[in-house]
Amino acid sequence: MKIHGVEFVKSAVKKAHYPEYDYPEIAFAGRSNVGKSSLINTLINRKDMVKTSSRPGCTQLINFFLVNDGLSLVDLPGYGYAKVSKKIRAQWQPMMETYLSSRENLLGLILLIDIRRDARKEEFDMAQWLTAHELPFLVVLTKADKLSKTKAEKRLNAICTQLNRDRNGVILFSAKTRKGRDTIWDEINNLLAWYEEEEDL
Numbered sequence: 460m461k462i463h464g465v466e467f468v469k470s471a472v473k474k475a476h477y478p479e480y481d482y483p484e485i486a487f488a489g490r491s492n493v494g495k496s497s498l499i500n501t502l503i504n505r506k507d508m509v510k511t512s513s514r515p516g517c518t519q520l521i522n523f524f525l526v527n528d529g530l531s532l533v534d535l536p537g538y539g540y541a542k543v544s545k546k547i548r549a550q551w552q553p554m555m556e557t558y559l560s561s562r563e564n565l566l567g568l569i570l571l572i573d574i575r576r577d578a579r580k581e582e583f584d585m586a587q588w589l590t591a592h593e594l595p596f597l598v599v600l601t602k603a604d605k606l607s608k609t610k611a612e613k614r615l616n617a618i619c620t621q622l623n624r625d626r627n628g629v630i631l632f633s634a635k636t637r638k639g640r641d642t643i644w645d646e647i648n649n650l651l652a653w654y655e656e657e658e659d660l
Contacts, residue, residue: 460526460527460530460648462526463528465525465526465527467508467522468523468524468531469523470520470522471520471522472520473509474558474629477521477535478523478531480530480566481563482525482564483529483650483654484532484562484566485532485565485569485647486532486533486535486559486567486568486569487499487533487534487568487569487606488537488555488568488569489537489540489571489572489601490572490581490582491538492537493537493550493573494601494602494632494634495537495649497601497634498571498601498632498634498643499532499641500634501525501634501637502640502643508524509522509524509534519551521533521534521554521631523535529567533558533565535555535558538552538581544621547581551610555621559589559592565594566597566599566650566651566654567594567595567650568589568594569597569598569643570582570589570596570597571598571599571600572600572618574601574602574603574606574615575605577617577618583622586598591647593652595602596627598624598629598630599639599643600618600632601634603631603636603638603639604633604635604636604638613632615631630642630646
């Protein structure tokens, strides 16, 4: 997709705060410090539209971005970081579940996993929830440049097995080399094409 314009729309905690537009929406979820902000910035060809931080737990709100005045990208709070307060951790899960279950224009979700780490309970729970609610999702293994090609392939196979997922539903990504960027956009565009067909019926 050629990026003509990107704007930060707003941050939200409650449903009442979500943007009122009905543009097709893609959400991004993953463990703290997995590289969500870097992935979104790479997709939209911006260096710092989405703020990145070396400090895990930085994203604590649902952040909405509008691309080309027609596609909404949503950065969900990172999970699994123990050093944020118990109060904030307790807010994350209901905040995300409310968004995922109630956002009518949500087309799908991109679930990020650090290629060097095994999938854990949070990833399994998220995958099961998305499957049960029939919400399409794509698994993206971030920081692929940290491993050799051979080790990256082994990790890819291992995580596919852990999540019982076909390789076509898992993409290797590197913000440093931009590996996987075009493939991720291909998958997003496939969802957009499906959405437009449904709208025309």
